[in-house]
Amino acid sequence: MVQVRxxxxxxxxxGQHVVLLGPIDALPGEGRILPIWIGSLEATSILVAVEGADVPRPMxxxxxxxxxxxxxxxVDKVEVTRIDDGTYYAEITVTGPAGERIVDARPSDAxxxxxxxGATIWVADAVLAEAGVADITVGADEAEAAQDSIAEFQEFLKDVDPDDFRG
Incomplete structure (x- = not known):
């Protein structure tokens, strides 16, 4: 297993969203990146958490x-464990009063x-070897566009009202 971030x-x-996982100790432009295609809601949820953005209601x-x-x-850790016919599988290791439990999950949810x-994220060596791609460092223009997108989404969340979505 390789620890990733x-x-x-x-x-x-x-136009499909992709979460990009890279080895935690690799410098930008080094190592392999694991792309996992996810839904737009899951992408938003992960981005909000990674950026530490405030949301008006819990996701x-x-x-x-x-x-x-x-x-x-x-949550002790999450692991992307395998790929089967293009579908990624993950497990969440949880510890509580009943002891340690491993729960099957979609990678996006994990x-x-x-x-x-703050749980660690791990990827099986075989998954990284099969589906990982060479790390290509993001340029300044792409990083700035991503920050603008985050700011725009945060503004949207401040002004959104549930009644806006009623038919």
Whole structure:
């Protein structure tokens, strides 16, 4: 297993969101990056947690964290364990009064929860070898565009009202 961190959230050519995981000890431009395609809501949730943004109401991964805390449990680690026919699989290791439990999860949910709890994120060597790509350092223009996107989303969250979504 290789310990990784969220390097960023990107969009592919077709507009699909991708979470990028890179080895925690690799310098930018070194090592391999693991891209995992995720939904837009999951991308937003991970980005909010990684950036430490305030949200007016708890998101799904905030709820998961609160439920675990209420049960006196903690997330020890999350692992991206395998790929099967293009589908990534993950596990969340939780410790609580009943002992250690391993829970099957989608990688996006595992990563979103880890980003909120400070749990370590690991990727199986075989997964990184099969699906990892060479790290390409993000240029200044892309980094600035990402920051602008985050700021725009934070402004949206400040002004959004649930009634805006009623049909």
């Amino acid at each position: 969220v390097v960023g959230i990107a969009m592919d050519e077709s 799904a991964h905030d709820l998961m964290r609160s439920l675990l805390e209420a049960m006196d449990a903690q 990563i979103g929860l880890a980003a909120r709890t």
